[in-house]
Amino acid sequence: MQNNRYGGGCAKCSVWVFEGGGFLHKTDGGWVVKCATCRDLGALYESEEFDPADIGLHLPTVRSPLTARFVSLRVLGLTRECWKCHRDTTCLAGLYPERPARGFNSLHIGDEDTLALTQKLLQQGGRSDLAATIKSRYSSTMGSRYLSVGCVHCDALQGDFYLQDEVIERLHLHGLGGLENLLVVDCPVLDWYPVVHQNSGGIWIDS
Numbered sequence: 310m311q312n313n314r315y316g317g318g319c320a321k322c323s324v325w326v327f328e329g330g331g332f333l334h335k336t337d338g339g340w341v342v343k344c345a346t347c348r349d350l351g352a353l354y355e356s357e358e359f360d361p362a363d364i365g366l367h368l369p370t371v372r373s374p375l376t377a378r379f380v381s382l383r384v385l386g387l388t389r390e391c392w393k394c395h396r397d398t399t400c401l402a403g404l405y406p407e408r409p410a411r412g413f414n415s416l417h418i419g420d421e422d423t424l425a426l427t428q429k430l431l432q433q434g435g436r437s438d439l440a441a442t443i444k445s446r447y448s449s450t451m452g453s454r455y456l457s458v459g460c461v462h463c464d465a466l467q468g469d470f471y472l473q474d475e476v477i478e479r480l481h482l483h484g485l486g487g488l489e490n491l492l493v494v495d496c497p498v499l500d501w502y503p504v505v506h507q508n509s510g511g512i513w514i515d516s
C-alpha cells in the first residue's frame with residue numbers, strides 16, 4: 310500500500326484524511342483511500358491469529374492528527390405500523406455518512422454499538438424524542454436484556470430481526486432513498502470506529 314499525497318475520504322470509514330495521511334489501496338473497483346486506523350485494523354483481520362472478538366483491544370484511543378476530528382453522519386429511519394398499538398412509529402434503521410467516500414458501501418444498523426452511538430447522536434442533535442425509543446429491554450427470543458428500538462407511542466419492542474428485514478427490503482427496492490433522513494450530525498471519529506469495525510460489518514449497499 311502506498312502513501313496518498315492528497316486529501317481523501319477513507320473507503321472503510323468515510324473519515325476525511327488530510328494530505329499525506331492516507332494510504333492508497335487497490336480494489337476490484339479501482340484505487341481507494343484508507344486511513345491509518347482502517348489500514349492497520351484491516352491488516353489485523355487478515356492475520357490468522359487474530360480473533361475478531363478482541364477488536365476492542367485494538368481500536369484507537371487517540372485520533373491520528375492526519376485525520377479529521379469528526380465525520381458527518383446521517384441517522385436513517387423508517388416509519389411503519391407498530392404491531393401492538395397499530396399507530397405509525399418511527400424506527401431507527403442505521404447510520405450512514407453524509408458524504409460517503411469512494412468505495413464506502415455499508416449501512417451500519419441494529420447491533421448494540423450502533424444503537425448506543427445512535428442514541429448519543431440523537432441526544433446531541435436535539436432529537437431526544439427518538440433517543441428515548443432506544444432502551445435496554447428484555448427479549449424473550451434472546452432470553453436477555455439488550456438495547457433495542459421501541460414504539461414512540463407505546464414503547465413496545467419493534468424487534469430487531471423484523472426491523473432489519475424491512476430495512477434490507479427497502480434498500481433492495483429503493484436504495485438509500487427508501488429510508489428517511491432523520492438527522493445529520495457530526496460524530497467524533499473515535500466513537501465511529503467501533504461501529505465501523507464491529508463484527509457484523511453492516512449491510513452492503515450498492516452505490
Ligand SMILES: [Zn+2]
Nearest residue numbers: 319322344347
Ligand atoms: Zn478509515
Ligand SMILES: [Zn+2]
Nearest residue numbers: 391394460463
Ligand atoms: Zn406502539
